[in-house]
Amino acid sequence: xxxxxxxxxxxxxxxxxxxxxxxxxxxxxxxxxxxxxxxxxxxxxxxxxxxxxxxxxxxxxxxxxxxxxxxxxxxxxxxxxxxxxxxxxxxxxxxxxxxxxxxxxxxxxxxxxxxxxxxxxxxxxxxxxxxxxxxxxxxxxxxxxx
Numbered sequence: 001x002x003x004x005x006x007x008x009x010x011x012x013x014x015x016x017x018x019x020x021x022x023x024x025x026x027x028x029x030x031x032x033x034x035x036x037x038x039x040x041x042x043x044x045x046x047x048x049x050x051x052x053x054x055x056x057x058x059x060x061x062x063x064x065x066x067x068x069x070x071x072x073x074x075x076x077x078x079x080x081x082x083x084x085x086x087x088x089x090x091x092x093x094x095x096x097x098x099x100x101x102x103x104x105x106x107x108x109x110x111x112x113x114x115x116x117x118x119x120x121x122x123x124x125x126x127x128x129x130x131x132x133x134x135x136x137x138x139x140x141x142x143x144x145x146x
Contacts, residue, residue, distance in 0.1 A: 013025065013028055014028075014084055014085075014087055014088030014091060015028065015084055015087055015088070016087075016091060017043065017044060017047040017048075017087050017090060017091060017094075018036065018040040018043050018044055018083065018084070018087045019039070019040060019043045020036070020040070020084070028084075031080075032077055032080045032081050032084060033077050034077070035074045035075045035076050035077050035079070035080050036074070036075050036079075036080040036083060036084075037073055037074055037075070038069050038070055038072070038073050038074060038075060039073075040075070040080070040083060041055060041056070041069075041075070041083060044083065044086070044087055044090075047090075047101070048090060048101070048105055049101075049105065050105070050121075052066070053066065055083075055086070058086060058121055058122065058124070058125055059079060059082045059083060059086065059125070060082070060125065061079055082125075085124065085127065085130045086121070086124055086130075088130070088134070089108070089120065089121070089124045089130055089133055089134060089137075090104065090105075090108065092133075092134050092137045092138075093105075093107055093108050093120070093137060095137075095141070096137050096140055096141055107120065108120045108121045109121060112136075114136060115129070115132070115133065115136075120133045120136075
């Protein structure tokens with residue numbers, strides 16, 4: 001890889017709306033393993049207008065744990081991985097709606113029959129659910145309505 005290419009973040013990596021600056025998958029894995037800063041949650045809130053408390057609920061972080069994370073300034077690796085998964089889903093929705101945040105958020109926040117009448121955000125709580133949502137977004141991008 002040439003030097004100029006190494007200075008540019010790989011756009012295929014998730015986490016751009018969290019402020020994650022990893023340039024490779026390996027670096028992203030190391031950052032997740034260390035745990036993201038609490039600021040990453042706040043950054044997602046600022047990009048999505050979803051309150052931190054709601055993001056935490058989607059991620060399965062109880063309010064008392066969230067308060068401790070706010071004080072410590074760091075998420076656990078497991079929480080970081082879940083946050084990265086949620087941000088990746090939002091980023092894919094942004095791509096689908098050509099960076100129109102309000103349309104992406106409206107789609108992600110509306111219950112869908114294909115997700116058992118849950119919102120895509122709620123359905124993305126698990127890895128399996130997130131893959132389903134991302135697959136569905138991919139089908140919509142390519143005009144495959146199923």
